[in-house]
Amino acid sequence: MAKSFKEALESGKFVITAEVGPPKGVDIEEMKHHIELLKDKVDGLNVTDNQSSVMRISTLPVCRLIQEAGGEPILQMTCRDKNRIALQAELLGAYILGIKNVLCLTGDYVTVGDHVDAKPVFDLDSVLLLKAISGLEQGKDFAGNELKGSPAFCKGAIVTPEANPIEPQLIKFEKKIKAGAEFIQTQAIYDLDNFKKFMKYARKFDVKIMAGIVLLVSAGMARYMNANVPGIFVPKDLIDEMAGAEKGKALEKGIEIAGRMIKTLKDEKICDGVHIMAIGKEGKVPDILAAAGLI
């Protein structure tokens, strides 16, 4: 990608990002393959930070690999494992390597992952992490000390438009913008009517919104997410559509649905872009983009 992610965001084009999940262990062949496959088809590749509190290769070196491969990395940073000193140090380190996009998250709790006895940190939260980054950009660390040379990042955060209750979520969304968020990725959305309502509200703010698209691979997955994943709601008609797919064709159906949703979001100018999460099926992202008419 010739353009930086920030330039892409500012250009007003419909922005597309995908996700790279670092593996647990040092065999990175598959991940490298995904990077190669996706880097020129998207405006940015998010690298997850010990996603679901499962220990894996850390984010920064993988961002660097993406960059070396000619892609545009987005560093995900959670507050779970690092205190304010480690977070800022990592940000400065990222910047000197040329990694300038950061997505700030609180992070899952430690006990949902594979090191349940680890000490949860959560020194800062996602809002305060954004504030810390804004401070670094202004030449000051979180404690107010002068920096010798200050970085400049493109800062993002997350919102869950389907959260229940929604009000506390929106208060936090507004704080994230106040703290400097330039783009906001949403949790997976499937109910476009509800998302439009959210967008009507979100358009009041000077921030780019990227809808989260999670690839459905079966009707069972949709039902499972409805029952177990906070802030995700797959409407019945989509579950029925998945269930009605011919035997062995559910994944294709999921790709078709994801592509269709992205096309609607783009054509109707509902939001500013999409973030595609094809968990475990990263290789299918080009098919989703093709189904959306984007490549």
Added chain:
Amino acid sequence: MIVADRKPFDDIKAMLEGFEKILIVGCGECVSVCMVGGEKEVEILASQLRMAAGKEGKKIEIGEITLERQCDREYLELLKDRINNYDVVVSMACGAGVQFLAEMYDHKIVLPATNTRFIGVTEGEGVWAERCRACSDCVLAETGGICPVTICAKGLLNGPCGGTNDGKCEVDKNKDCAWTLIYNRLDKLGRLDSIREIFPAKRYSVQTRPGRRIHEAFKEKE
């Protein structure tokens, strides 16, 4: 008050392996209220130990005493005459009480019979729940009297994480999300404005470990 659990009997028994003269010391305050270390629990532990020893044909001698408190020297003083008749002391107080006893009688082996859990309240009969992490920088004025440091699993100060679901916490579906509670309470009080501004990060520097406080009137004496 301080809420504790009693350690499993097998753990206590293992700690006491080889000791013949055992003094069990209860505490009449918090741990008595939460039914782990008061007079009655001292009695129960003593008879459990006697029974176990009897079964194994071992001879042990157990003394029982419950002090008003173990976090005050004046009450701990009362052990002075008795303590030397025993090889080991088992304290049933919270961790603070165990340590104060051990500090005062530092020639004695003092062992804990409880796992100290939290500062909490009595929610119902036999139910205690944590309410404060003693963070030394109380934010309850802004959060509608609900502590995000304690009630939120992640101690978040600026609102709910993405894991909140139908008002419950991502860590445990049976627990309320602190931020739903805070929002609802402030909404009811008409004080939502107090959480609209970005809340500053916690100042861990005020949480000196170990904490120590001297009353103004006593500063000179120190």
